[in-house]
Amino acid sequence: MARLNDDAQWIILMGFLISFSFFFLAIIINQSTVVGQTTAESVIEFPKNDIRDLTGVIEYNTTVSNSTLVNSDITAIAMNRKNAIVRYTVILPQTPQDTHSYALIHYNNGVTEYDENWTSL
Amino acid sequence: MVRSEEGQLYTIEGIAAGLIMIMTAYLVVSATSVYTAGDTHISDMHLEQIGTDALMAMDTPPDIYTISNLSAFVRDDNGEGFKKMFLNITNNRTLSGPDHIQFTASYTCRNNVDNSIASYPLSFSRNLSGGEHAVRVTKWVIAKKNVCGNNYFPVQDRAVLVEVLMWRD
Numbered sequence: 001m002a003r004l005n006d007d008a009q010w011i012i013l014m015g016f017l018i019s020f021s022f023f024f025l026a027i028i029i030n031q032s033t034v035v036g037q038t039t040a041e042s043v044i045e046f047p048k049n050d051i052r053d054l055t056g057v058i059e060y061n062t063t064v065s066n067s068t069l070v071n072s073d074i075t076a077i078a079m080n081r082k083n084a085i086v087r088y089t090v091i092l093p094q095t096p097q098d099t100h101s102y103a104l105i106h107y108n109n110g111v112t113e114y115d116e117n118w119t120s121l
Numbered sequence: 122m123v124r125s126e127e128g129q130l131y132t133i134e135g136i137a138a139g140l141i142m143i144m145t146a147y148l149v150v151s152a153t154s155v156y157t158a159g160d161t162h163i164s165d166m167h168l169e170q171i172g173t174d175a176l177m178a179m180d181t182p183p184d185i186y187t188i189s190n191l192s193a194f195v196r197d198d199n200g201e202g203f204k205k206m207f208l209n210i211t212n213n214r215t216l217s218g219p220d221h222i223q224f225t226a227s228y229t230c231r232n233n234v235d236n237s238i239a240s241y242p243l244s245f246s247r248n249l250s251g252g253e254h255a256v257r258v259t260k261w262v263i264a265k266k267n268v269c270g271n272n273y274f275p276v277q278d279r280a281v282l283v284e285v286l287m288w289r290d
Contacts (some may be wrong), residue, residue: 015138019141019145022141022145023141026145027148030151032152054261056180060263069233070280072233077280082259
């Protein structure tokens with residue numbers, strides 16, 4: 001390496017450093033879309049409306065006397081039309097000590113399993 | 122023959138830098154798979170939300186002594202009433218012309234004698250030809266009705282599942 005001028009080696013080093021930082025930034029950008037997609041998919045997958053709707057109808061069920069008929073309707077129709085296992089047990093208010101109704105809700109559509117201990121307002 | 126090796130370091134550096142740039146460019150290009158509205162079903166989710174909200178609004182009674190509109194539509198098999206209210210809620214927009222959402226609705230009920238399930242059409246605004254990109258929204262409705270051939274006296278409250286396929290044409 002005779003007569004090779006290596007005064008500017010640090011410039012080359014800086015060049016390498018900058019290239020590597022670009023490289024890692026590119027990896028981060030590359031992965032960010034994957035992260036976004038996974039999150040979006042799990043948000044879409046979660047049966048938010050189904051479960052909300054179910055708690056709505058259970059709330060109603062805590063006010064009617066013949067709740068077993070409605071309960072069986074929901075179990076059978078949910079399995080048939082939505083491929084979801086829905087079970088719930090309603091505990092009516094123990095008045096006058098406690099005016100709240102309670103319901104243990106189980107929901108499983110094969111992808112999402114959800115259990116809730118629901119309390120009326 | 123003059124053998125000069127002075128430039129070898131620069132050549133190696135050049136190759137290394139070139140590889141890094143190519144790798145970076147590859148990563149950047151492969152990362153720009155931008156998810157457009159059609160890809161991520163954002164428009165589907167939007168439509169689904171409109172439908173869910175509409176059914177929710179229709180199933181909300183004005184007070185605790187009155188049954189909801191949706192429950193009454195199911196009880197009376199009032200398809201025209203359902204159609205009018207549903208299209209009103211979904212298609213009306215502020216400061217622009219009406220949207221063009223179409224739907225077909227049915228409800229599913231259970232016969233508790235033989236535990237069978239059956240679906241009945243409720244209403245539709247346009248026939249489904251099969252080419253539509255439809256989303257399904259559902260709503261549990263309590264209706265005081267002898268559904269699916271049940272024969273109760275007095276009539277009991279029953280849970281039916283209202284299903285609406287909706288799409289834009």
